[in-house]
Amino acid sequence: MTLDLIAVRRHLHQIPELAMHESQTHQYLLELINEFTTDNMEVFIPEQLPTAILVKVKGSNSSKSIGYRCDMDALPVSEKTGLEFSSKHDDVMHACGHDIHMTVAIGLLEHFAQHQPVDDLIFFFQPAEESESGAKVAVDSNLFSGDWHVDEFYGLHDTPELPAGTIGCCYPTLFAGTSEVDITLIGKSGHAAYPHQANDMVVASAMLITQLQTIVSRNVDPIQGAVLTFGQINGGTIRNVIAGRVDIKGTIRGLNQEMIQTVKTRIIEICKGIEVGFNCQVKVDINQGGYYPVNNNQKLTDRFMNFMQANPDVDFTVTMPAMTGEDFGYILHHFDGTMFWLGVGNTSALHTDTFNPDESCIEKGINAISSFLEFEMREDD
Incomplete structure (x- = not known):
């Protein structure tokens, strides 16, 4: 059986x-997973994240x-692509391409269900990346320990800045x-005539x-660089x-935790100065949650990039760091x-109402990633 x-x-x-x-x-994902579940697979729904799904594919010699x-x-x-398969949910859209992310993951899972891996593979279908940091909830609740422990983690993010199917990466961030x-x-409020x-x-x-x-x-x-933007004032x-x-x-936005x-x-110090200088009260709330810098591991990333560069079937490019955020950074922390x-x-930019990925990226992504994971399983640490 091969999924469409x-x-x-x-x-x-x-x-x-x-x-x-x-x-x-x-x-829907559970229905798909159940179609190709084998004796080598185990599915787990964590209480801490009831919409998450963990799937273990047991290795032959892990x-x-x-x-x-x-x-x-x-x-x-609110989607404005005009596609026949546009969002059926008012004012909600996969404008960041997580539908592509999930489809690639399902394709990888089906591949390894049919071709047993050497090492154990654990697929984490994670809720709440855009807000509320599902990654932080998972890590802080020790989800990846015991029978579900993970030694190394991989994940992708789609981008309209690269041709469909191209793999991009960089080190460290x-x-x-x-x-x-x-x-x-x-x-204190008052009359404009009596300041x-x-x-x-x-x-x-x-x-x-x-x-x-x-x-x-x-x-x-x-x-190093950083960004401090204030987009709303009332x-x-x-x-x-x-x-x-x-x-x-x-x-x-910052490329390392020390810079953030x-x-x-400095924000807190300057706000205290304003309190004194203007005889007022300044309340400051800074919340990072799980959105740490996505700092790639040097050893694993070198292997990943070298493999992709050497693979004639993969279009690979070295990219620059981006100032966008991702809670996968908390996992990599x-x-x-x-x-x-x-x-x-x-296509148009991420998070826009006309974002429309080229679906040819799905098969290319699955082929590149599955090849790398099989290579990684053969590597000696």
């Missing part, structure tokens, strides 16, 4: 679901356990780590944002009333492993 992977992908595309609510996706992760959730985006920043300034009787948080927030924007330019090594109700409160929301911590520390790109062709 294009049909699988298109079905998944029609039933996108948000983080921690991937019930239809979960059920000396280690290799993990392969794919993410399942979608985004709150593929994706930046990210943190959410919420800042609230509290002063001395109020404490204007619009002025204070303007000074704060200006000072915060010096962190990257003056506290971050320019060779304050005031009408032109002739001084605002006594302003809320600011933004994001930190440097930016966090605790396990050796490698994340890599799978090109999906020149």
Whole structure:
């Protein structure tokens, strides 16, 4: 039995679901997995992540356990591709290509169900990558221990920046780590004609944002780089009333954890200075969750890149780090492993309502990854 992977992908595309609510996706994947379950396979649904699926394919002569992760959730985006198999769920879309991720994983799982691997393979169908960090929940609850322990982890992310089926990778950092920043300034509202009787948080927030924007330019090594962006600011109700409160929301991006911590520390220090300078209260909440930098392991990534470069059937390219975030970084913070790109062709950007991957990437991706995993199982540590 061989699955029609294009049909699988298109079905998944029609039933996108948000983080921690991937019930239809979960059920459909289980139905597919049950079609080719063998005596060498075991399926486990963890209580901690009830929409997740773990599948172990037992090796014929196992000396280690290799993990392969794919993410399942979608985004709150209203699809405008016009495809016959567009999303059936209002205002939810696989605009990040997780339907491609799952289809490649199902194809790999079917391959190894039919061709028993040498080492154990553990497939992790993970909910909640886009928000709520399902990877962190899994790792923190010791999901990959005991009978389900993993020695090394692999995972992909699709990209429209590469031709369909092209594999891309780099060392050490593929994706930046990210943190959410919420800042609230509290002063005193008042009449616009009597500023001395109020404490204007619009002025204070303007000074704060200006000072915060010096962190990257003056506290971050320019060779390493970081991003501090504030995309939302809310304050005031009408032109002739001084605002006594302003809320600011933004994001930190950094290629290593030390750099992210440097930016966090400076944000807190500058906010304390604004408190003193403007005699106001500044509340700061910085939340990283599981979105650590995706730092690839040198030994495993060298093997991965060398294999892909030497394989005449694979189009491979060395890529640059990206400032996008991925909670696979939390997995790689605790396990050796490698994340890599799978090109999906020149469609619109990730997270847009017209994102439409070239489906020819699916078979090419499966062939490249399965070949590498079989090679990795033959390698002596």
